[in-house]
Amino acid sequence: MMSQFMARMTWIAVALAFILFVTQPIGLKLHFAFSIVALGLMILVSVLKLTGLFRHIFLALGSVIVVRYVYWRVTETVPSPSQPADFLPGVLLLIAELYCISMLALGLFVNAQPITRGRAPQQPDDELPTVDVFLPSYNEERDLVASTLAAIKGLDYPAEKLRVYLLDDGGTDEKVYSIDPSAAAAARQRRASMQQLCADLDVTYLTRERNLHAKAGNLNNGLAHSDGELVVVFDADHVPARDFLRETVGFFAGDRRLFLVQTPHFFINADPLERNLQTFKSMPSENEMFYGAIQKGLDSWNAAFFCGSAAVLRREALDEVGGFAGVTITEDCESALELHSRGWKSLYVEKPLIAGLQPETFESFIGQRSRWCRGMLQIFMLKNPLFKRGLSLPQKLCYASSNLFWLFPLSRLIFMISPLFFIVFNLEIYNASPQEFVAYTLTYIVAVMLIQNYLYGRLRWPWVSELYEYIQSVYLSGAIFSVLANPRAPKFNVTQKGNSLSDDGLSPLAWPFYAIFGILAAATAFTAWRYFEEPASRNLLLVVGIWNLFNTILAGLALGVVSERRERRKIQRLSANRSGELLVEGLRLPVQVLDASIGGLKVRLAGAQAQHLSPGRHRATIRVAGVRSKTVLQAQVAIATAVAGEGGRILGLSFVDSAPERYRLVADVAYADLTAVRDMRASRHVRRNLIAASVGTVLWGAREMLRGLYFLLFRRTSPVAPAPLAPPAPVDPVHTDEAVMPSVRPARKGLARLPKATGLGDIPRPTTA
Structure with missing residues (x-):
C-alpha cells in the first residue's frame, strides 16, 4: 500500500511540475525558439526510428508544445464576452479544439504501451x-x-x-x-x-x-x-x-x-473511399489504425x-x-x-484470421457508420464508463476514448465553417496576430501531425483521417443529435452488402458535399478579392484564407468519394496457388488454380490439349487436393473465358450449381490459408513523409475535384445492382419447414427456454442457473 501511495504521489508531483513549466510566460520569441528545437528533436527521433526511452522523449516534447498552445489559446485568444457576435462562435471553435486535444491526450494514454501477442499456446486435441x-x-x-x-x-x-x-x-x-x-x-x-x-x-x-x-x-x-x-x-x-x-x-x-x-477484421474489398479514389492496393485501410494500433494499446x-x-x-x-x-x-x-x-x-x-466484406456503396458505408456512432454514444449516455463500478481508471479512460471519439462530426464541421465567420462576416473569433499564429498555432499543428505520424504513420497516412471524418460528418451529425435527444430511440439497422455499382455515377448522398464545396470555393475567391481590396487586413486574411483553402481541398477530395466508380469485379476474388485437374471430354488436364471466389475459379493449363477448349461450349469437373490430407474437393464448372497467358492458357471457370461441394472447394482454396491476404495488408504499411504527403494531398484534391465536377455534369445517376450470385438451391415444395430442418438440441438447463409465438411479449434472455 505504501509503495502504491508513493507511486501516485510521484505522478502527481510530476504532473504539477509539468503544468508549472508549460504555463510560464516565457515570451513569444523564446516560446517559438523552444518549439523549433523541440520539433527538430522530434523529427530526428522519427527519422532515425528511435524507440524505447526516445519514444517517451518524443511524446513528452510534443506534449509540451500542445499544452503550451492550450494554455495560450484559452487565456489570450478568446474574444471578449462584450462582443457576442465574436464571442459565441469563438467559444464554439475553442470547444471543438479542446475536444480534439482531449481525444489526442486519451489516444496517447491508450497507446502508451501497446502489446503485441505471440502465438496462442498449443494444446493436445483431447485437452x-x-x-x-x-x-x-x-x-x-x-x-x-x-x-x-x-x-x-x-x-x-x-x-x-x-x-x-x-x-x-x-x-x-x-x-x-x-x-x-x-x-x-x-x-x-x-x-x-x-x-x-x-x-x-x-x-x-x-x-x-x-x-x-x-x-x-x-x-x-x-x-x-x-x-x-x-x-x-x-x-x-x-x-x-x-x-x-x-x-x-x-x-x-x-x-x-x-x-x-x-x-x-480484414477486408478483401475496398470501401467507397478506397474504390472511388483508387487507393485500396497502396494505402492502409481505414480500420487498420484501430486494429493495428489502438486495440493493441487497449489490450x-x-x-x-x-x-x-x-x-x-x-x-x-x-x-x-x-x-x-x-x-x-x-x-x-x-x-x-x-x-x-x-x-x-x-x-x-x-x-488477421478472417477475410470480410465492406459496404460497397457510399450510402451503405454511411449507414454502417451511423449505427456505430449512435451505438457508442448510447453506451456513454446509458452506461457511462467513467462512472461504471468495477472498472479500473485506465479502463474507464479507454472506454471513454472509444465512445467519445464518435463526437468528431461536430468538431469537424465547426472547423469547416469557422473561417467563413471572418472571411464573409468579418468576425474575429480567434484573437491572434500572424506572429502569434506562427509561434503557437502552426507549431502546435506540426507537433500533432508529427505525433500522429510517429504513432500511426504506417497505418494512417497524413490528412486521410481528416478526409474520412469529413465525409462522415455531414450525415453523422444528425445521428448524434438524435441520440442526445433520446438515447434509447436508435434501432439496429443491418448494413447492406453484396450490392455492386453497375455504372459510374453520383451517390444519392452527394448533394450536400457539392453545396459545401461551392460555398468554400466561393469563400476562397472572396478571400482573394478582399486581400487585394483591403491591405490593412491582409495578414489575417492570409492566415484564415490558407485555413479555408485547406478545407476547400478536403471538400474537393470528398467530391471524388461521392463520385462512385462502377465495380468492375462483381464478386471478390482471392489469390490462390493450388494444383488440381480439370476433367473435360474424358481428358484429365492438370491445372494450376490462380484465384477463387464464390462465383468461380481462374486456372492455368499448359500444353496443346488446352487449345481446343473455348467459352460456352464445355462443362467440366474441377478437382483440387484439400488442405487436409487424403481429401479431394471437386465441383461442376463451365468454361466462361479462355485467353492466352504466360505459361499456358488461362481459363475462367464458373460454377454451375449450388451443391455443397462447391462451397467446400471455395472455402478450402480461397480462405483456408490467408497468408497472401496478410502479405497484401503488410505491403500497404508504408509511412509517408509529411511534406510529400501534404503536397500529394493538394494535387490529389485538385484531381478529384475535377472528376467530381465531371460526374455532376455528365454522370448523375448511380444504379446499384445486386451481385450476380447463384440462385438459392431448389427446395422440395412438399416438405414442411420442420421436415428439412436439422434437429435442434433443447435449451441448456439454467437458460431461459424460448416461449411459443403467442403474443407480443419479449423473448426472455438467457439467465444463469
Missing part, C-alpha cells in the same frame, strides 16, 4: 474445450452464407468438439407470418433455403419467433440452444482461415478469468473490446451477465464493458 460457432444472419445472399459456413466446417479443430449454428433472423416466425404476403413468401423461401443449406453442410439451423434485440437477441437465442465451453462469433461475410481456432483458443487455458480473444490496459465478429468468448462469463447485452445497438462493445466491470479479462491477437 481442447468444446466450441460453438455462431453465424448470425439476416438478409445476406445464400452463396455468401454458404461459403462462410463451409469455411467454418473446415476449421482445424476436432470435429467432435466443434458445433456450428446458423442463427437466421431472416426466417423468424415474425417474418414468415408477416401480414405482407410478399414479405412472408420471401421469408418462407429464405427459411427453407437456409434449412436445406444447413442440412447439406451438417450445420444446426436456428431461428426464433421475433426479431427482438436485433443481433444481441439472435446471439442469445444461440446461447439458449447450445452448451459449448467457448463461443465463436462470425458475421456472415467474415470467412475464417483454417487456423482461426488454433491461433485463439489456447489463450483460455492459461487464464480462467479470460472472457474474450478478439482478432482483427495493455485490459480494455480490448468485442468487435462483434472474429472473436472467441467464454460461455461462463456470458452466463454471468445474462448473455450478450442488448440495451444499445452496439451489443459487442456493451457486452465487453459489462464483463470488464465484473473483473473479467480480454486479449487481442493482431494476426
